[in-house]
Structures are given as C-alpha cells and as structure tokens.
Amino acid sequence: xxxxxxxxxxxxxxxxxxxHYRDQPDVLVLGLPRGGVPVAFEVARFLHAPLDVxxxxxxxxxxQPEFAIGAIASGGVTLINESIPAxxxxxxxxxxxxxxxxxxxxxxxxxxxxxxxPLIANDRTVLLVDDGAATGATMRAAVRAARxxxxxxxxxALPVASVDAYELLRxxxxxxxxxxxxxxxxxxxxxxxxxxxxxxxxxxxLLARANSLAARGQRPASLRQAARASRTK
Numbered sequence: 001x002x003x004x005x006x007x008x009x010x011x012x013x014x015x016x017x018x019x020h021y022r023d024q025p026d027v028l029v030l031g032l033p034r035g036g037v038p039v040a041f042e043v044a045r046f047l048h049a050p051l052d053v054x055x056x057x058x059x060x061x062x063x064q065p066e067f068a069i070g071a072i073a074s075g076g077v078t079l080i081n082e083s084i085p086a087x088x089x090x091x092x093x094x095x096x097x098x099x100x101x102x103x104x105x106x107x108x109x110x111x112x113x114x115x116x117x118p119l120i121a122n123d124r125t126v127l128l129v130d131d132g133a134a135t136g137a138t139m140r141a142a143v144r145a146a147r148x149x150x151x152x153x154x155x156x157a158l159p160v161a162s163v164d165a166y167e168l169l170r171x172x173x174x175x176x177x178x179x180x181x182x183x184x185x186x187x188x189x190x191x192x193x194x195x196x197x198x199x200x201x202x203x204x205x206l207l208a209r210a211n212s213l214a215a216r217g218q219r220p221a222s223l224r225q226a227a228r229a230s231r232t233k
Contacts (some may be wrong), residue, residue, distance in 0.1 A: 001182050003190075003193050004160075005193050005194055007035060007038035007043075007198070009193075010034070010042065010131065010159035010160075011042025011159075013044045013179060014042070014129070014177070014227070015042055015114055016203055017157075017179065018043060018046075018127065018155075020045060021155075023048050024047075026123070026152065027125045027127060028050055028052065028125070029127045030051075030052050030054070032055075032056050032138060032142055033055055033112060033203050034203050035130065035188075035197075036129050036130035037202070038131075038202070041209070043127065043157060044210060047209070051210040052113075053108075053215065054145060055074045055112070056072070056100075056105075057072050057105045059071055059094065059098055059101060060138075061092070066187075068081060069137075070084075070094065070103055070141075071131050071140070072105060074088050074109065074118070079141040081137050088096075111200050111206075112204055112207060121149040121150065121151045122150040123150060126153070126154050126155065127155045127157050130142075131158075131159060133161040133166070134167065135164070136161070136169050139156055139158070140158065140172050153174045155173060155175045155178045156172075156173040157176075158177070159180070160178070160179060160191045162208045163185065166178055166181040
C-alpha cells in the first residue's frame with residue numbers, strides 16, 4: 001500500500017470512508033492522544049461532529065517499552081494483552097506499570113481539556129479514532145471505556161492496522177472502518193511519510209480549533225452546548 005503523507009492527510013482520507021455518519025446529531029468523535037487527534041480532527045471537521053479525546057495509555061514491557069502488554073483508559077478501564085504468556089505476566093509487576101501510567105493519563109486529561117468536563121457519550125454513536133493500531137491493545141481499552149460510558153454504538157476508525165489488530169477490534173467494536181490492514185506490518189510509523197511525535201500543545205490547539213469551528217456554526221454545537229441549550233428551553 002502507499003504511505004500516507006501525514007496524520008492530517010490520513011484523517012481526510014478516513015473521513016471519506018465515514019461519510020455515512022456526516023451531519024448525524026448523535027455522533028461524537030473521540031481521538032486517542034496524542035497521535036490520533038490530528039486524524040480525528042479531520043474526521044470531525046468533515047462529519048460536522050463534536051471532537052473530544054479518549055485518553056488511553058499503553059502498558060509497555062519494561063525491557064521493550066514500545067511493546068504493549070496491555071493498556072489503561074479513562075474511567076478506570078484496564079486491559080491486559082491475552083497473547084502475553086502467563087509466565088511473563090507473573091514475572092512483571094503490571095500493577096506498578098499501570099499505576100505509573102495512570103498518573104500520566106490523569107495529567108493528560110487535565111492538560112488537554114483545560115479543566116472542562118468530557119463530552120457526553122451516553123446514548124451516542126462514538127467514533128474512536130487513532131493513527132493506527134499495531135497490537136490493538138490501546139484501542140480495545142478505548143472501546144471498553146466507551147461502552148462503560150453507555151455509548152449506543154462504538155465505531156473504531158483507523159487509517160491502518162495490523163491484520164491481528166484488525167481482527168481483534170472487529171470482535172470488540174460494533175463497526176471497524178480501516179483503510180488498510182497490510183501484511184508485513186511491524187509499526188504504525190512505517191505507513192507514514194511524516195510521523196513526528198504529536199505534542200500536548202498540538203492536541204490542545206486542535207481541540208481549541210474544533211471548539212472555535214463550533215462557535216462559528218461550522219459544525220453542530222458540542223454536546224455540552226446542546227445540553228445547556230435544552231435546559232434553557
């Protein structure tokens with residue numbers, strides 16, 4: 001497959017495959033920080049949907065941090081990779097790793113939202129967007145977190161995923177929209193020409209831009225705004 005130019009280009013291409021959700025009032029787009037937010041921004045802008053984040057943290061193996069032995073998500077969700085051998089799980093202090101990642105998860109929630117409460121997912125169609133999935137652990141944790149928030153439907157949207165991750169996510173979500181699941185997959189970054197690290201500042205800027213578009217009427221009001229409007233009627 002051809003590589004995506006960058007995350008924004010991947011998001012614009014992914015948005016076209018999600019066109020059937022455009023202008024639907026119950027749709028909420030949640031980007032997985034940090035790399036998933038530039039993709040999610042383009043999806044939300046095209047669909048005229050509100051944008052927020054679903055904060056998820058990978059639990060990396062001590063000797064190989066990029067390898068996910070599990071993941072945690074907002075709301076106290078913890079997922080352990082079932083493919084990890086039992087002897088390895090017993091040899092690693094997973095709870096210690098998870099505790100450290102929870103501190104970072106909480107920091108990111110405060111930093112990204114700037115003190116605002118998360119958008120309401122209850123009884124909504126939630127589109128979970130990331131820049132790709134290698135093991136699928138973080139996205140699976142995000143799916144479970146969305147379900148714990150009583151989402152009506154959970155859709156996973158990805159530019160690229162490994163075959164194994166794609167199959168796992170199909171069992172976990174109500175729908176998976178993935179542009180490609182190529183063979184020979186070893187890392188998400190190999191499928192992008194530009195794959196620099198997304199910063200906290202970029203995430204907060206994109207969320208602010210999304211809110212600005214809403215304020216100018218270029219996409220539907222956020223669910224927070226809709227809730228406030230309904231209370232004044």
